[in-house]
Amino acid sequence: MSDMGEVINKNQRLAASFLAVLFIAGCGESVQDNGYVHEDGNLIPSSIYPLPEKPDYALTENWSLMGVGEDKTVDVFYVHPTMYYEGREWVADVEDEAINRTVDFWPMRHQASVFFDIGRVFAPRYRQAHFRVFVFEEEECELCGDALEVAYGDVRESFLFWLKNFDRGKPIIIAGHSQGTFHAKRLLKEFFDGTELGERLVTSYLLGWGVYDGDFETLEPCESKGDVNCYCSWMTYATGYTPVWYDKRMAAGLDIPKCINPMSWDCSGEVNDCKDHLGVLTEKQKIRYKGKLTGRVHEGLLWLDPPHVLGGKLLHQDNWHEGDYNLFHSNIQVNVAERIGNFFVERGNL
DSSP states (O other): OOOHHHHHHHOOOHHHHHHHGGGGOOOOOOOOOSSSOOOOGGGGGGSSSSSSOOOTTTTTGGGGEEEEOOOSSSSEEEEOOOOOSSOSSSOOOOTHHHHHHHHHHHHHHTTTGGGGGTEEEEEEEEBBGGGGGGTOGGOOOOOHHHHHHHHHHHHHHHHHHHHHHOSSOOEEEEEOOOOOOOHHHIIIIITTTTEEEGGGEEEEESSSSSSOOOSSSSSSOSSTTTSSSSEEEOOEEEEOOOHHHHHHHHHOOOOOOOOOOTTTTOOOOOOOOGGGGOEETTTSOOEEEOOOOOOEEETTHHHHHHHOSSTHHOOOBBOOOTTGGGGGGGHHHHHHHEEEEEEEEEEEOO
16 A cells, blocks of 8 residues: 555544544434434323332432542532433433443543543433433423423432532532533522522533523623633534524524534634644543634534544534534633633632
8 A cells, every 4th residue: 555545544544533523422402313213103102100210319329420520629510411212201210221321421421521620520310301302393292391390300309419418618510411401501590590509600511402591580601711600502513504493493583592612712703713622532532633623603503614634524414412512522621620710719719
């Protein structure tokens, strides 16, 4: 083989391995998912009952993470995305070993891990709603809301357990992805929005699900890399692409989602410089491809350009939902550390 052939093959392998970072299951308002097979409606239960047993958060097995990470100056409460695609029931059983393995292998390693050097990370297992609740039209699905209420009820109970048993009065970070963000938004609204506890919120990462004007009374979106007591949100799509749900929302004259570019940490709509991108967390838990991504905020969406690798245009896809965290893993790590530092400068030791 010629030297040029070896270079081409090497670059092709590089491009192909870049694609592997996408294989992180998730779901949401923005999802383009290949893991869900549309079900025969006749096989879908007509009731959410009987429900799986409610999790007891005094048991360690009902947590994916129970204080994992560096014991530093903050605590992180993270809510994972949907891992429940196959099964008849409307909500998952927290004792389902297959689902738990998937949760622990994918979102914990590729999303929650971004906080492991920051502080103790807590991530509950919960009776997550089946992915179908995000596929059916709302008016066609009376049980979708019921399933989501069960899921949020568990997340809420786990957070209350955390407050009573693990909270040490330190600053807090709330994070989620997709269905996890759906529930994290409710936690913020109930426990942090305009409350005394809210004064301890460093920031929140609400990824893979829309956040809009009116969702909170006092919490505001972060607009720069150093803002604190605010939230960061983005949903990642290919430059030039808008999903169907977004087009419908715009046609109805509704608000656009809040969005910040996690590479430049601004909302200006300007394309970030390649040097702003600090690296991708790969399937093998390695940080690679520094400086290979550019994008910008476009009317509430994070538009991502084709990866700047050989064959990047071929690898590009319309929906990058599954990479909302790991594509910008190093950027988030650096950013959250900076926000924590600014929090202590502004608020002092709590």
